[in-house]
Amino acid sequence: MKTILRYSLMTSINFILSFSIYNYSFITQATPYLTEDQRMESASLMLTTTIPAYLILATALSLSFYFIKKG
Numbered sequence: 001m002k003t004i005l006r007y008s009l010m011t012s013i014n015f016i017l018s019f020s021i022y023n024y025s026f027i028t029q030a031t032p033y034l035t036e037d038q039r040m041e042s043a044s045l046m047l048t049t050t051i052p053a054y055l056i057l058a059t060a061l062s063l064s065f066y067f068i069k070k071g
Contacts, residue, residue: 011061015055019054022050
């Protein structure tokens with residue numbers, strides 16, 4: 001149980017850091033040049049593509065660390 005909590009925490013931290021870096025860079029680079037309609041469209045695309053992709057990546061990284069350590 002302790003191992004599951006440890007790797008769940010690692011997955012959550014990885015997801016939050018990855019998404020924060022992406023979101024910060026998007027806001028600083030693209031947002032000043034977008035209209036309000038484009039911002040709303042990009043926000044919905046971010047919710048449907050970027051968040052699941054980072055969640056899958058964070059899970060895959062945690063699983064790979066688990067199997068490497070177990071190996």
